[in-house]
Amino acid sequence: MRTQRLAGAVISVLALALLATGCGGGDSDDGGGKTKKAGATAATDRVEPLATVPEPALPVTVDSADGTKVTVTSADRLVPLTGSLNEIVFTLGLGKRVVARDITATFEQAAKLPVVTRAHDVSAESVLSLRPTLVIAETTTGPAEAIDQIRDAGIPLLVVEPAKSLADVGTRITTVAHALGVDAAGQELSTRTAERIAAVQKRIPAAGDGGKPRVAFLYLRGSASVYLLGGRDSGASSLLEAAGAVDAGKESGLDKDFTAITSEALAKAAPDAILLMTKGLDSVGGAEGLVKIPGVAETPAGLDRRFVSVDDGVLLNYGPRTDQVLASLVEQLYPDGA
Helix, strand or coil: CCCHHHHHHHHHHHHHHCCCCCCCCCCCCCCCCCCECCHHHHHCCCCCCCCCCCCCCCCEEEECCCCCEEEECCCCCEEECCHHHHHHHHHHHHHHHECCECCCCCCHHHCCCCECEECCEECHHHHHHCCCCEEEEECCCECHHHHHHHHHCCCCEEEECCCCCHHHHHHHHHHHHHHCCCHHHHHHHHHHHHHHHHHHHCCCCCCECCECCEEEEEEEEHHHCEEEEECCCCCCHHHHHHCCCEEHHHHCCCCCCEEECCHHHHHHHCCCEEEEEHHHHHHCCHHHHHCCCCCCCCCHHHHHCCEEEECCCCCCCCCCCHHHHHHHHHHHHCCCCC
């Protein structure tokens, strides 16, 4: 899915709502209704590493987001503890140095690496068994006991802030690159990503007489009876706004990350289109199952069967493949004008 940040937000909402829990390129190896699957991200789940493999210039000492300082002396055996971090490391060209992955790192080049998380919790024992020289985590990575155990074993562990919007993409890439001693590669990748995002945005049609499309982000896991409507802090707002749309949940006054779906909340949001993760849409039986969720069929999006899906592994990553995510959104939101 997407991020451990999203998983944490979902768990919090589930607890409050008393719902059942459930979770849910380059050629270098390292490195129903109107619903449409994400184009490039669905066709080939690969990252595109930089053309030149960088050589880390170490040691470096960096500030960790949890208030500590971390000295990195070797990038020989890397363990990025989220799918998004794995994606950045591979795209920087250092994939051959990665020895493990988080369960959400689903892209092709990382698929055969051992998984060191259970659900969304890190297994300290699994990490330590791989003798990493650097572990990279996010502020949402847990449990805290596992993080402490890795550090207590003497392994350098860097914590970085999760990306929440397009504005975080470049900073996050350069932060990881600096910790790995590949600053030039970080700047190159940051620039490449920004240029590709800008190129996609140039293809967005001007708003018509009806104004910008209102899009609601739904997080669904039908098998666990999880039906959530994204609000201001869901992580989707920046992406939708970059695609020339309005986040209908945020615009309707939902200040939290997620809230349980109700007919009243959907009616107030009144989305013209609904954005979902691909597995979430599949979990409710596709478009026909989606319109059976109370309130969906009565929205403009439900009446028109205007549903947009993007692969779970990339939608909210805000990383090197954000241009692909944005391109898929634009293609699906403006099929006649993008």
